[in-house]
Amino acid sequence: NILIEANNISKVYDPDILLKRGKNIYALNNINFELQKGDFISIMGPSGSGKSTLLNCLSTLDQPTSGHIQIFGKHLSKLHKNDLCEFRFQKLGFVFQNHNLIPYLSIFDNIAAPLILGHQQNQEIEKRIHELAKMLEIEKILDKFPHECSGGECQRTAIARALVNQPEILFCDEPTGNLDSKNSHKLMTFLSQLNQQETTIVLVTHDSMIASYGKTMMYLYDGGIKTVIHRNQASQKQF
Numbered sequence: 001n002i003l004i005e006a007n008n009i010s011k012v013y014d015p016d017i018l019l020k021r022g023k024n025i026y027a028l029n030n031i032n033f034e035l036q037k038g039d040f041i042s043i044m045g046p047s048g049s050g051k052s053t054l055l056n057c058l059s060t061l062d063q064p065t066s067g068h069i070q071i072f073g074k075h076l077s078k079l080h081k082n083d084l085c086e087f088r089f090q091k092l093g094f095v096f097q098n099h100n101l102i103p104y105l106s107i108f109d110n111i112a113a114p115l116i117l118g119h120q121q122n123q124e125i126e127k128r129i130h131e132l133a134k135m136l137e138i139e140k141i142l143d144k145f146p147h148e149c150s151g152g153e154c155q156r157t158a159i160a161r162a163l164v165n166q167p168e169i170l171f172c173d174e175p176t177g178n179l180d181s182k183n184s185h186k187l188m189t190f191l192s193q194l195n196q197q198e199t200t201i202v203l204v205t206h207d208s209m210i211a212s213y214g215k216t217m218m219y220l221y222d223g224g225i226k227t228v229i230h231r232n233q234a235s236q237k238q239f
């Protein structure tokens with residue numbers, strides 16, 4: 001059950017860099033990758049190794065310079081712009097290091113924001129948001145505004161917003177980057193539970209403690225996949 005398939009993808013942001021610096025110009029270099037339903041993959045590696053670029057390419061936010069990506073069986077390069085938007089909206093959820101909440105909307109309205117584009121009834125919206133708020137322990141702050149909430153609360157709100165449309169895949173780029181260790185582990189425990197309930201997760205982190213919540217650890221170096229470790233099967237593949 002393959003959700004995303006990347007074939008030989010490479011990414012070069014700026015070909016002129018080669019002339020300027022004369023060094024490796026590849027943010028990604030010939031990556032082959034498969035995401036299966038139920039996976040929880042942690043992408044690791046030093047700063048500049050290509051983690052965010054890979055996440056952005058896999059999640060349709062960016063395009064590789066060469067190679068092909070199929071997502072839910074569709075060729076990304078062939079999807080029309082409108083279809084792509086709808087597709088992201090229905091099937092994908094995003095969480096970034098900065099929660100990117102809208103400051104003048106309440107926590108409730110921030111979570112509800114993606115639903116405004118859909119066709120749900122108010123009652124359904126309320127029910128879904130209260131369910132999520134309960135799971136993420138933010139029920140008590142639904143009427144507050146982001147500036148009145150802690151970093152952990154804001155980040156959990158961002159996760160609720162990402163999940164409000166029940167995406168099949170959740171993409172997280174350094175979601176714990178601005179959290180203390182207690183809040184980080186709380187968040188990761190939640191993501192693990194979510195994964196057990198069938199949401200597929202792709203996580204970027206430079207923190208090995210955080211990465212270890214994943215089922216698979218993938219290490220990047222200089223834009224290439226260096227090592228893949230499957231936690232439960234204790235198998236390891238060197239590239």
Ligand code: ADP
Nearest residue numbers: 013014027045046047048049050051052053054
């Ligand atoms: P990581 O997430 O592992 O820190 P990135 O994917 O952000 O790595 O970056 C990989 C490489 O691509 C780095 O050399 C970085 O400087 C470069 N890069 C990333 N984003 C851009 C961009 N928007 N424009 C030009 N170069 C970029």
Ligand code: ADP
Nearest residue numbers: 013046047048049051052053097173174177204
């Ligand atoms: P990360 O936390 O993933 O390592 P970075 O600090 O590498 O992120 O990058 C932060 C932002 O800056 C990203 O949006 C990335 O696309 C952009 N960026 C990174 N490197 C470059 C670069 N060399 N030129 C332009 N933009 C870049």
